Amino acid sequence: MKSLRKSVNWIMLSIFIFATIIALIPLFGVLGYVVEHGFRALSLDFFLNLPKAMGLSGGGMANAIVGTLIMVLIASLIGIPIGILAAIYLTEYDRHSWLSVGVRFATDVLTGIPSIIVGIVIYTAVVLKMGNFSALAGGLALAIIMIPLIIRSTEEMLKLVSHSIREAGYALGISKGKTILRIILPTAAKGIITGAMLAVARVAGETAPLLFTALGNQYWARSLNEPMASLPVQIFQYATSPYKEWHQQAWAGSLVLISLVIILNLSARFAFRSRSN
Amino acid sequence: MGQSLSVRDLEAWYGSNKTLKGITMEIELNHVTAIIGPSGCGKSTFVRCINRMHETMPGTKVKGEIILEGVSIYDRDPVALRKMVGMVFQKPNPFPSMSIYDNVIAGVKLNGMTNKQKLQAIAEKSLRMAALWDEVKDRLNYSGMSLSGGQQQRLCIARALAVEPSVLLMDEPASALDPIATMHIEELVRQLKVNYTILIVTHNMQQAARIADSTAFFLNGELVEHGPTSDIFTNPHDKRTEDYISGRFG
Numbered sequence: 401m402k403s404l405r406k407s408v409n410w411i412m413l414s415i416f417i418f419a420t421i422i423a424l425i426p427l428f429g430v431l432g433y434v435v436e437h438g439f440r441a442l443s444l445d446f447f448l449n450l451p452k453a454m455g456l457s458g459g460g461m462a463n464a465i466v467g468t469l470i471m472v473l474i475a476s477l478i479g480i481p482i483g484i485l486a487a488i489y490l491t492e493y494d495r496h497s498w499l500s501v502g503v504r505f506a507t508d509v510l511t512g513i514p515s516i517i518v519g520i521v522i523y524t525a526v527v528l529k530m531g532n533f534s535a536l537a538g539g540l541a542l543a544i545i546m547i548p549l550i551i552r553s554t555e556e557m558l559k560l561v562s563h564s565i566r567e568a569g570y571a572l573g574i575s576k577g578k579t580i581l582r583i584i585l586p587t588a589a590k591g592i593i594t595g596a597m598l599a600v601a602r603v604a605g606e607t608a609p610l611l612f613t614a615l616g617n618q619y620w621a622r623s624l625n626e627p628m629a630s631l632p633v634q635i636f637q638y639a640t641s642p643y644k645e646w647h648q649q650a651w652a653g654s655l656v657l658i659s660l661v662i663i664l665n666l667s668a669r670f671a672f673r674s675r676s677n
Numbered sequence: 678m679g680q681s682l683s684v685r686d687l688e689a690w691y692g693s694n695k696t697l698k699g700i701t702m703e704i705e706l707n708h709v710t711a712i713i714g715p716s717g718c719g720k721s722t723f724v725r726c727i728n729r730m731h732e733t734m735p736g737t738k739v740k741g742e743i744i745l746e747g748v749s750i751y752d753r754d755p756v757a758l759r760k761m762v763g764m765v766f767q768k769p770n771p772f773p774s775m776s777i778y779d780n781v782i783a784g785v786k787l788n789g790m791t792n793k794q795k796l797q798a799i800a801e802k803s804l805r806m807a808a809l810w811d812e813v814k815d816r817l818n819y820s821g822m823s824l825s826g827g828q829q830q831r832l833c834i835a836r837a838l839a840v841e842p843s844v845l846l847m848d849e850p851a852s853a854l855d856p857i858a859t860m861h862i863e864e865l866v867r868q869l870k871v872n873y874t875i876l877i878v879t880h881n882m883q884q885a886a887r888i889a890d891s892t893a894f895f896l897n898g899e900l901v902e903h904g905p906t907s908d909i910f911t912n913p914h915d916k917r918t919e920d921y922i923s924g925r926f927g
Contacts, residue, residue, distance in 0.1 A: 564768060568771075570730065572837065574788065583774070
């Protein structure tokens with residue numbers, strides 16, 4: 401009996417380990433492939449120069465790197481405050497009304513919507529109305545993808561703050577607004593910031609919504625009302641071109657983009673861990 | 678001095694469930710009044726009505742009158758009322774994001790006091806009253822959560838006292854604590870009644886007998902008997918009180 405149990409145990413364990421390895425192969429495969437190809441094409445020029453015409457060497461993606469940072473910043477400036485404020489309303493002021501249930505349902509749907517659809521909507525609603533592709537439209541599209549993510553993560557974090565903490569605030573004669581602002585938000589701050597950073601990391605790599613909104617640009621954009629380059633779109637355009645040099649650049653861009661996302665992810669996860677006690 | 682707190686025909690509901698069925702009770706100033714009774718008898722709801730905390734839960738309803746210092750509490754702003762009626766909860770609930778010091782002064786600071794020296798004085802005074810000063814004076818910047826359970830509860834008492842209420846509601850303040858921490862809290866209650874009117878909900882009849890001047894026995898949302906603690910425990914008028922304190926039910 402005992403040996404049967406042990407061998408069943410051993411077989412199951414082997415299956416689990418095998419499945420884990422299978423799951424990890426593509427993950428590390430993709431990472432390794434990008435690092436290998438990207439590293440070879442990476443140079444200082446890549447960070448400093450604009451793209452150069454086909455055939456000239458030394459071109460870079462400086463405008464795309466900055467473009468991605470700018471549009472992610474625009475998206476964060478719009479998406480983070482709206483997302484956090486909406487989540488505060490949903491958890492602290494109106495947990496059970498039809499409005500909250502509706503908003504919660506909508507955020508769930510919006511989280512699952514393919515990002516290209518957000519791009520098309522902004523294309524129709526903003527780009528066509530304004531008459532041109534622009535960084536603002538790109539940032540707006542990214543913000544719309546961010547908002548439901550931030551609402552949901554903030555809501556979860558606020559729910560983790562025990563009701564007894566809220567009551568302790570009220571019982572001291574502290575108004576509800578101040579209790580939320582000075583007691584509940586600081587208590588949930590680490591989780592809220594982590595959620596926001598993960599949402600930022602998520603949109604930094606979005607390609608489809610930017611194709612329809614910010615379009616792309618081989619030069620520096622002079623204002624936010626012009627088409628703007630971004631890493632994902634630049635990678636897409638270079639990788640689908642027939643030129644070998646551009647393929648190299650696309651690899652380098654991929655590595656930079658992945659690094660950006662990983663850094664954001666890791667800092668979100670570890671930044672607050674050391675101070676948590 | 679007469680009665681500082683009187684309750685008339687107080688009824689309270691959680692949804693359709695009526696938890697208080699018309700309580701009329703006079704609570705004496707600078708007295709410790711213990712509220713005893715079996716689980717679900719409405720004793721927690723009763724104290725939560727006095728600082729209008731009961732109404733903050735969705736689906737609740739209150740009827741009746743509570744007069745504090747000559748004014749109906751329903752004519753006062755609930756936020757202002759809670760500065761006069763402090764509350765200590767069953768489980769210690771220090772603010773996790775704040776240090777020991779910030780916890781104590783949270784009530785006064787968030788209500789607008791900015792004078793550092795005054796805040797420091799209030800913190801020390803409140804911690805001394807809560808008999809916690811000597812234990813924490815060297816680590817006021819530590820998180821409130823770094824304290825033991827009993828210390829956390831005394832921190833919560835200090836936090837409530839810092840606002841300088843005239844009434845202190847305590848909802849089973851020692852039920853989550855060990856016997857030594859319980860002893861500290863009881864000692865504290867005895868000292869505090871010099872300056873405060875204290876209502877303490879307790880499951881523990883020995884505790885009521887030890888610290889309360891008068892005791893009220895609640896059963897199924899009704900006040901069965903209220904009188905001097907010695908009378909309630911040695912010479913109860915009502916058969917139900919006698920059954921409860923002699924351990925026949927509850």
